[in-house]
Amino acid sequence: MSDLDTFMRIVKKRRSTRSFKPDPIPEDALRNILDAGHWAMSGGNGQPWEFVVVKDGETKRRIAALQSAIRKWTGPLELSRTPEVRHPGGLDRGEGLAPFAVAPVVIAVLGDPRTLITSVVAASILTGEREVFNHNMANAAMVMHLAATAAGLNSEWISVSPVWEGSLKNILGVPELYRLPVMVALGYAAKEPKPGFRRDLDDIVHNEKYDMSKFRSSEAVLSYIAEIHKKR
Numbered sequence: 001m002s003d004l005d006t007f008m009r010i011v012k013k014r015r016s017t018r019s020f021k022p023d024p025i026p027e028d029a030l031r032n033i034l035d036a037g038h039w040a041m042s043g044g045n046g047q048p049w050e051f052v053v054v055k056d057g058e059t060k061r062r063i064a065a066l067q068s069a070i071r072k073w074t075g076p077l078e079l080s081r082t083p084e085v086r087h088p089g090g091l092d093r094g095e096g097l098a099p100f101a102v103a104p105v106v107i108a109v110l111g112d113p114r115t116l117i118t119s120v121v122a123a124s125i126l127t128g129e130r131e132v133f134n135h136n137m138a139n140a141a142m143v144m145h146l147a148a149t150a151a152g153l154n155s156e157w158i159s160v161s162p163v164w165e166g167s168l169k170n171i172l173g174v175p176e177l178y179r180l181p182v183m184v185a186l187g188y189a190a191k192e193p194k195p196g197f198r199r200d201l202d203d204i205v206h207n208e209k210y211d212m213s214k215f216r217s218s219e220a221v222l223s224y225i226a227e228i229h230k231k232r
């Protein structure tokens with residue numbers, strides 16, 4: 001099998017997992033996942049990322065409790081949307097702590113915004129430095145998800161909103177200056193994730209110029225979102 005075949009198999013095999021067994025994961029797999037994450041691309045090679053590896057059950061429960069507390073007040077906001085497009089992740093479904101509390105490892109992907117100075121100054125001024133920063137952090141997280149799949153593990157992307165970022169940083173003792181936009185939960189899935197779903201490749205690829213015959217109406221986008229939520 002060629003490297004490309006192997007890579008495509010891993011890309012398509014990766015699925016977001018939202019239920020974990022408590023079983024520990026091999027230390028060498030964890031080390032490789034962290035190693036892969038720190039080989040991600042970053043603007044100006046600033047490498048803003050650092051990782052806090054959380055295994056302690058009580059710390060994970062405190063983090064998950066933070067997220068549950070936020071849902072209590074984002075829930076009503078989510079309910080204001082028509083049922084077809086509501087995101088289940090925003091709802092307070094009274095289910096207690098998020099399943100990542102059970103995952104054997106949660107990696108907090110944090111970063112030092114001072115490193116942005118390595119990038120061209122216009123990137124900060126014109127694009128907005130938070131945007132460049134978040135691109136960098138998302139890259140590191142994504143590579144870790146792929147490495148986890150290659151290691152035979154399952155993973156979940158956990159977005160950290162600015163609403164609970166500060167409290168999370170307090171729990172983990174992260175310096176005030178740092179930002180912590182995302183966490184990666186790792187473990188073995190307690191139940192097989194649902195099959196992946198992507199739009200047809202030919203619907204989204206344009207040759208040379210944007211093909212307006214592929215442009216979607218707002219109604220088509222809404223029914224697409226409704227279709228995605230039905231598959232969850």
Ligand SMILES: Cc1cc2nc3c(=O)[nH]c(=O)nc-3n(C[C@H](O)[C@H](O)[C@H](O)COP(=O)(O)O)c2cc1C
Nearest residue numbers: 014015016017018089156157158159160193196197
């Ligand atoms: C920017 C971003 C934010 C996400 N936030 C969350 C999250 O907070 N919780 C979660 O369980 N999944 C989160 N996800 C995962 C997506 O829901 C998931 O990738 C998508 O539904 C496609 O499913 P798949 O990963 O199984 O292909 C996020 C993914 C991205 C890229």
